[in-house]
Amino acid sequence: MRADDVSLQSLIGSESHTDPVLVFDGRPVSRAEFSRMVGQTTAWLAAQGIGKGDVVAVWLVNRVEWIALLFAAARLGAIVAAVNTRYRSAEVAHLLKLSGAKLLVVEAAFRSIDFASILAGIGKDEVPALQKLAVVGADAIPAQWSCVRFDAFDKPYPPAPTQDDIDLPVLLYTTSGTTKGPKLVAHSQRTLASHARAVAGALQLSQQRHSLLAMLPFCGTFGMTSLLGFIASGATVHVLDAFEATPALKILSERKITHSFGSDEMFRRILALTDVPRPFPQLEVCGFAAFQPGWRELAAEAESRGLPLFGLYGSSEVQALFSIARPGDAFADRIEGGGWPMSPDAKVRVRDTETGALAAPGVSGEIEISAPSRFLGYFNNPDATRDAITADGFFRTGDIGRIRGGAFVYETRAGDAMRLGGFLVAPGEIEDELKSCDGVADAQVVAVDLKGQARCVAFVIPAKTSPQQDMLTARLRERIAGYKVPARIYVVHSFPVTDSANGVKIQRAKLRAMAMERIAAE
Template sequence: MALDYTFDAALADRIASEKDADTRPMFVTAKGDGISPTEFGEKVSQTAAWLVARGVTSGDKVAVWLPNKLEWMMLLFACARIGAVVAAVNTRYRTAELQHILKSSGAKMLIFEGRDSRADFYRLISELDFSELADLKELVCVDADAAALPPINNIKIGLFSPEEAHPEADTVGTANSPILLFTTSGTTNAPKLVMHVQRAVILHAYNCAKALEFDQDGARFLSVMPFCGVFGLNPTLAAIAGRAPVYLHTEFDIELLVKDVKENAITHLFGSDEMYQQIWQRDREALKHARICGYASFTPGIEEKMRHIAENRVPLLGLYGASEIFAIFSTQPLNLPIEQRLQGGGLPAGGSQAELRVRNTETGELCAENEVGILEFRAPTNFIGYYRNEEATSKAIDADGYFHSNDIGYLRGDGTFVYLARNGDFLRLSGFLTDPKEIEEVLEQDEAVGKCQVVGVEYKGKTRPVAFVIPIDPGKMPKEDVLISEAKSSLAHYKVPLHVIVIDAFPTTESANGLKIQKAKLRDEAMRYIKDAGSS
């Protein structure tokens, strides 16, 4: 491939490098239709021409509010060609979240699906406050019946129809052109918009294609995580770079997922720990063709189940990623012992291009190997900043070009690293940096406890742990005094929870990768509980 790392160059390379580019599928849609590289290239050209005809030009922002449809990829590659920028919108978002990303990005066009099994997107758009969205000029629906939808705020609903004849669009986008805006998770504050340029996206795709062997014979990828987040988009682009066919899933359906994984001999799959557990429960033969099953830990309390699956020869690998440095930034090597390869972190896909260091949270000095601190990353695939937020950018990227992740981890010394938790989730108790999982695992051993989460709160000048537990059986409630007694017999005194609070469910928020537990809300609830209980 040419050194000019653009989406156009990557697509041209894909078409030119395959003898059967007219017949071999590049994508397989949810309906089972195969789309060859040549066909996809034609669709990209049509989409670019359609966008220009609708007035989209270089630098304009196009908000894409779609599931994992072929149209998502067509729009991404087409925007790259004309120098426009895709603002990726989570299909789980509702009006307030949509309002934020449209306002923050200054999107000129919003492309959406009319409705799906979960939401009426047209209705949600109609609830927007358009007085704050002066830049939004076009509303476009991908559904065939878009013409029947009434205008919103005097904006006629257009139909996404790239097959219409329009003059061919000029190639304007370059390797240094911005192409993507991703939202951060936003569990405590309004999400920031992470901006990436074409060079970074495409370079990372080729790095991952080689590092994760998407370029090996017989590789097949099933794309189930949503494209609106890096966990869904980056592996898909890596598969494209590696010439592995991509099987598209527009929504999570475990029965269909298992069926497609088996029937299509899927070799590469990425998702959450809960997803793999569901696959394993449905059919233990489903992953027999798998070569790499990358996963992130989103569900507390199922570590033992994941270890059991890995022990049965499923190639599960822990990984690491962030919107700022991409997903599958790193994966644990398969040749590590199971306990080590199931940890988050791993070996960077960029190899020597990626530089890592760890900083002590107390002294500010760099950490030695195996010393826990804040992870910092420098790589040519890093984001260029938070869009329209210079203050946040200057705090996240230092003068040396390192991104300060605010994640806790350590370097192993063999080129790999271990991710432990978000900095705010780790606790410094009596001067010791403590993983809350140590406390959670002890409490989860009690027969009345299903799941546990531990947070730290300030109490009488010290940080103290407070545990929240969900009963395994609503008819048999966990008892605080019993759990604290059990903790005292197993843990150092400073790790013993100040209180154990029984709740029905953990507070969560939607992200592109699934549900995330809102630790900030748990901390607030812990403080209220302490105040009401009058702890001494």
């Protein structure tokens, strides 16, 4: 390949380096060793009949085999479809069918996940392209398909011819999904590797000084992007096979980690395990995604204990770590989603959802992005791709935000934003006011149609005693505009949630359905 190619292989750098690039469960893997693993895996894939354009589904926890398979597929012109280890039969079947995967590389077992039982719930006729399973950690698992052992690192296979087209699809992420099932987001070596280099450059990563705790799953863009960015920098990456707070705390403390990325809940759990006032003095950046209510309070506590949280932005389509706050930003700005694009070639604009015109700075609308990190399209779905891209090449994110100086602020998903009284309102604004009220431990707000008018409905989790709706309403009327005051406030003991590759998220669609059911019952 040419020296200027933005390939995945180019991220490895010199194969003569003996410094560890990855550390799995205390075992270091040098660049030279990893490069050998990639070569062995390339030969193994070819021996399984995988070639240009073929799809390999990878259903593994964070392990070196996962990354070797991705880099090896790139050499062959093959495609990796990332399978979330939290998926169950219907979700796995949907991904396998949509991707047309010929080979599924799967864990033999991991903790309480029974992979064989999940596969037993999938009919062979549902996934007609699937021909074979390759098992990591065992010779075979009970299955309807023939099984081979993933033995690329143990057994020599004949070398395979490689290709050098860096613009072919190489990795498929799943979107968070709709009622019709998630789409597959296709990225090439160019989009992945160029963004990895942009991340390393924007964060000013040093091979000698910096290190990463990788505690997010590789199957999602949040985990993969942070991993590739640090590989590009040459810095060492300490990997958790799956997130647990106790081993994360141990690595952060003992390995003098400087960077980590995760959900707000991950950092909350880590902090809860230690009483040390400032347990991680070496930490420089902890990029976090705010999936749970109370993230502002968490950020303030973390800041006081020396764990610096930075808001960021990303999606499967433009990749995670698309942007991040800067150390010089005011604390209130630094913890908000959005920030400054990593790539100097990225462009962000905001479009008014009512008029269709570009919005002025400070005015909320739909975020649109043009960047080298942008996806190729939705795999085998040209109609969805066409709908998602503007005529001049910007991705319609479906997210609401506003421009602030040279940066931007992410406010909410477009489906979650509420147009109340003619104004676009982020639920978090009202939720924060509710959480400041006595008796409210947590709050979620959604919009519903009430007698032909858009109104918001709140669900609150009580603290010690249940708050009274009239008292909450009276306080809100003193604090926010009348059109933002919820028409109903319901007390619940928990919110409906769903697991994703990057963390637990509130199911606002279910909250809206709950609101309509309760109003109808009245």
